[in-house]
Amino acid sequence: MLDTALAGLVNGSSYALLALGLSLIFGVANVINFAHASVFAVGAMSGWWFSVDLGWPLWTVLLGVMAVTGLLGLVINLVAVTPLAKAPPIAALLSTFAVSVVVDNGAQLVFGPETRRFPALLATDNLGLGGLRFGTLDVTILAVAIGLMLVLGWFLRATRYGRAIRAVAQDRDAAAQMGIPLARVQNLAFVVASVLGGVAGVLGGMYLNNISPTVGSTVGMSAFAAATLGGLGSLPGAVAGGLLLGVVEAFGVSWWGGNARTLITFAVLLLVLWVRPSGLFGKRSPLAAEPMTGTFFGAARTVRLRPWQVAVAAVAAYVVPAVALDDYTVQIGVQVVVYAILALSLTLVSGQAGQISLGQAAPLAIGAYTSALLTTGTGLDFWLSLPISGLVAAVLSVALVSPSWRLRGHYVSIATLATGLLVAAAAVNFDWLTNGPSGVSAIPPPTLFGAPVSAPLAVYFLDLTILLVVLLLVVRLRRSTLGRIWSAIREDEVAARSSGIAAAEYKSLAFGIGGFVAGIGGALFAQQYGYIDPSVFGISVSLLALTIVVLGGLNSPLGAVVGAIVLVGLPEALRMLEETRMLTYGLLLLAVVLFRPQGLMGKVAR
Amino acid sequence: MISRRGLFTAAAGVGATAVLASCGRLSGEQTAAAPAPAAGPIFFGVSAPLSGASAEYGKIWRTGFDLALDEINGAGGVKGRKIELLWEDTQSDQKQSVPVAQKFAGDSRILAELGDFASPASMAASPVYEKAHLVQFGFTNSHPDFTKGGEYMWSTSTTQQDHAPELADLAKSLGTKQAVYYINTDWGKTTWKLYEEHAKKSGYEIVHSEAVQADGSDFRPSLINGRDKGADVLVFIAYYQAAALLTQQAKNVGLAQAKIALPSSAYSPQYVALGGEATEGAQLIVRFHPGDPRPQVREFVDKYQKRYGKQPDDFGAGAYDALKILAWAVEHSDGTREGVRKALLEGKEIPSLLYGPFSFREDRRVTTPKSTRLVVKGGAFTLVGA
Structure with a gap:
């Protein structure tokens, strides 16, 4: 018991270190910084390089790493966050995600992908308590986390710059009017947070023993959970959240086994948010939260195509692949179509109703598993499984998201993020239902007119037809009364509620219909590959779907299709780059978010 | 101005024509791939993780492949033609290994395929290779069901x-x-x-x-x-x-x-x-350890050590061996995709670094010799009892 708790505390203090930086950046820039975990990884990798290849002692290693990551933080802010200050918060979130892709893959190129041993610059097993051996290192990590929390707390309270940071965090516009140099304060916050991230990287590297350029992603999601748990923007909250999460995880793992860890992490996060919507230590901002999608739509209009243009495009979508494209390209086309369907579900949820979902892989997974299990387990026909998949995904989507209606601002999107991860973790853990990590194989192809639909072109025709139906549905919904009600909620929820609109119910409806569409997409997805497992529905799928709609223009159904063509096609078009493919992809993604935050199919009204 | 109805009819007409035109491609039976070119290099496709969390295994593969390529091409290639690899990054993710399989299947220069790294990524792509009659050589795929995917799924991995x-x-x-x-x-x-x-x-x-x-x-x-x-x-x-x-x-x-x-x-x-x-x-x-006294292993370990400054591991040796086996199969074939499968099927005494001369079992796997036990001693692997 005691040593399980201790092991949890030790592990939790490394979450706390990362969560501190996340919280600081959130407080100042109001941005969820997806790149923070990558900064951690760069800290660990450069620390390894300084100490192993250059043979530096611990204190110079620390200084070197602080310089590297501080600079990296500054660059991240200048390149990816500051230029988007006026864009909706969702744009900055996606740009930090793009940065994380760039940094992770860049580090993999610079340092090589190998896992390596981080030298133990501090002892790791010279102390003991109740059967558990730990070391100076573990005590140091805990002390550094608490020490940094105190020092930062003092800095924020007692110094001029600290007060400026707090003022900006409380009210950006008022702070600017009082003459606080916003740009400089935000730079400072990023540098400080990233320096912390670097220190966390060195200590975390020693603690983890083994590191690789992708080490950030492992710890990053837990740190996210810790920061949110404690209350975004609260420093004591970050530390308390980290430690609490560490201990809860340790006991959870001890009782339910190691593979339940992710499930525990995000279940705990959701439960805490449902009870305390602003985290343990978070304060509810007296100011009405700006919607994640921003008040952007007023300025952006979607490009509208004439009916004959749509008709020509639709016919071309059938004819061109049949006549001019080889099976490989058609196979990519199938993926484009499925992602377009997934993105259309977000056009409803995020574009129409203004609710950002970072977990749309959840209904996709639910739909895919429902269809796969029904067709393989009970021999049900694919065509019957299709609507059932949509319905199950819709019901579960609503059930999972509805407790979040008490949440506001970023907490809603983090709750959807947690939901997405939770569903994937459930697929791993609920062996009896989903066959766990082995996945479901030998999913039969659908049959049409007595013939199996399995050749790439046949699958493409089938999926494309369903896409067109979904597209029609979404367009019709947008123009209906329901669509207008969703728009009203998106533009001003308070005003909408004052006019007697039951906002929570209508938001649930948006998630329900969106879940249905995504579930249909999931069923197609499962049939297309004939094989699914939980790893297919990772967070990258959710983020890709969201990027597609943002790129296409959040409010434009056609944009979702165009975005899918670009973002799914791009990694394939970059194939000749081999090792630098994902790096280039990340850079292009970043460029797109930076230069076209209103989307390809949106135009700014003059 | 064309009426909506007219537009729709026209669209349906064009669509129907396209569907009819592509009937062969819809039925699922691949029309026979264009015959492989008889001159120029021989190509193998490699479906591998070059980025993402498994990227380091892709990198180890490259060490083994490059060593084998140098040996084969240095000795004049196969049937007088050089062997070249076409690498495609899949991150060992089935969402990417399937299109890559489609790409390889449609490329008539490719005579066989190596990979993918993880069994799920390979198994998702198997139907495509099976249809294209292209050998999928999943030399790290230890999943018992991998070679059950079809007659073109082969593996030298122990199950x-x-x-x-x-x-x-x-x-x-x-x-x-x-x-x-x-x-x-x-x-x-x-x-x-x-x-x-x-x-x-x-x-x-x-x-x-x-x-x-x-x-x-x-x-x-x-x-x-x-x-x-x-x-x-x-x-x-x-x-x-x-x-x-x-x-x-x-x-x-x-x-x-x-x-x-x-x-x-x-x-x-x-x-x-x-x-x-x-x-x-x-x-x-x-199944493999660099201390093995067989001369073939000694030679491989020396070469590897010299070129990369470290000892080969199971993945490096496995990659080297897989490429050599495929090259042997091409040598003993008529230079077609089908020929490669036949050579693997009928081959007796196929030379191999890992197993010595062997032949494939009916399930397209290798009867593995009893494995060796190693112990970590003084920071190095040594034979138990040595």
Whole structure:
């Protein structure tokens, strides 16, 4: 018991270190910084390089790493966050995600992908308590986390710059009017947070023993959970959240086994948010939260195509692949179509109703598993499984998201993020239902007119037809009364509620219909590959779907299709780059978010 | 102005024509691929993780492949033609391995395919290769079902069916109370099932078993469970990274006295490099080890060591061997895709680094010789008893 708790505390203090930086950046820039975990990884990798290849002692290693990551933080802010200050918060979130892709893959190129041993610059097993051996290192990590929390707390309270940071965090516009140099304060916050991230990287590297350029992603999601748990923007909250999460995880793992860890992490996060919507230590901002999608739509209009243009495009979508494209390209086309369907579900949820979902892989997974299990387990026909998949995904989507209606601002999107991860973790853990990590194989192809639909072109025709139906549905919904009600909620929820609109119910409806569409997409997805497992529905799928709609223009159904063509096609078009493919992809993604935050199919009204 | 109805009719007409025109492609039967060109280089497709979490294995493959390519092409190639590889990055993700398979299938220059790294990524792509009559040589795919995907799925990997019982026997020889930790991937779970089956049949005592996260970093709570149940031998069904972490952390929770047994996928110099002193005394079963006295192995290890400055591991040797076997198959074929499969099917005494001369079984796998036991001694792998 005691040593399980201790092991949890030790592990939790490394979450706390990362969560501190996340919280600081959130407080100042109001941005969820997806790149923070990558900064951690760069800290660990450069620390390894300084100490192993250059043979530096611990204190110079620390200084070197602080310089590297501080600079990296500054660059991240200048390149990816500051230029988007006026864009909706969702744009900055996606740009930090793009940065994380760039940094992770860049580090993999610079340092090589190998896992390596981080030298133990501090002892790791010279102390003991109740059967558990730990070391100076573990005590140091805990002390550094608490020490940094105190020092930062003092800095924020007692110094001029600290007060400026707090003022900006409380009210950006008022702070600017009082003459606080916003740009400089935000730079400072990023540098400080990233320096912390670097220190966390060195200590975390020693603690983890083994590191690789992708080490950030492992710890990053837990740190996210810790920061949110404690209350975004609260420093004591970050530390308390980290430690609490560490201990809860340790006991959870001890009782339910190691593979339940992710499930525990995000279940705990959701439960805490449902009870305390602003985290343990978070304060509810007296100011009405700006919607994640921003008040952007007023300025952006979607490009509208004439009916004959749509008709020509639709016919071309059938004819061109049949006549001019080889099976490989058609196979990519199938993926484009499925992602377009997934993105259309977000056009409803995020574009129409203004609710950002970072977990749309959840209904996709639910739909895919429902269809796969029904067709393989009970021999049900694919065509019957299709609507059932949509319905199950819709019901579960609503059930999972509805407790979040008490949440506001970023907490809603983090709750959807947690939901997405939770569903994937459930697929791993609920062996009896989903066959766990082995996945479901030998999913039969659908049959049409007595013939199996399995050749790439046949699958493409089938999926494309369903896409067109979904597209029609979404367009019709947008123009209906329901669509207008969703728009009203998106533009001003308070005003909408004052006019007697039951906002929570209508938001649930948006998630329900969106879940249905995504579930249909999931069923197609499962049939297309004939094989699914939980790893297919990772967070990258959710983020890709969201990027597609943002790129296409959040409010434009056609944009979702165009975005899918670009973002799914791009990694394939970059194939000749081999090792630098994902790096280039990340850079292009970043460029797109930076230069076209209103989307390809949106135009700014003059 | 064209009326809507007219527009629709026209569209339907064009669509129907296109559908009719593409009827052959809809039925699922691949029209015979264009014949492979008879001159110029011979190509093999490689479906591999070059980025993402498994990228380091793709990199190790490259070392083995490059060495084999230099040997083959240095000696004049196959049938007087050079061999070249077409690499495609899949991140070992089935969302990407399927389109890559489609790409290879449509490229008539390609005579055979190597990979993918993880069995799920390979198995998702198998139907495409099967339809294209293209040999899919999944030399790391230990999933028992991989070669059941069709007549074109071949593998030189040991299956978990052979491997898991040997691992259980190894653990039995080290202690009486086993705690087994397996990574929660398809591979880990399958190996564990087969392990458990064998252990039950043989009456071995397993005091604790637990699935752990393959990319996890903190295994202490799980290890404490095993410690509290009095385990004296720990079995880590994992790749070398997780195995190294588990080994280290076992020491931290007071399991320093427990013996450690590992499968061959943990076999890599990296295991010792990452795990440090804690790995001392750990035992593994392997199919390949660089200390093997066979002259062929000695020559390979020397070349590898010279070129890369380190000893080859199981993945590097496996990649080298796989490419050599495919080159042999092309040499003994009529230079077509079908010919490659026939050569593998009919080949007797196929030369191999890992197994010596062998032939494939009916299930397109290799009858693996009894594996070797290694122990970590003074920071290096040595034969047990040596």
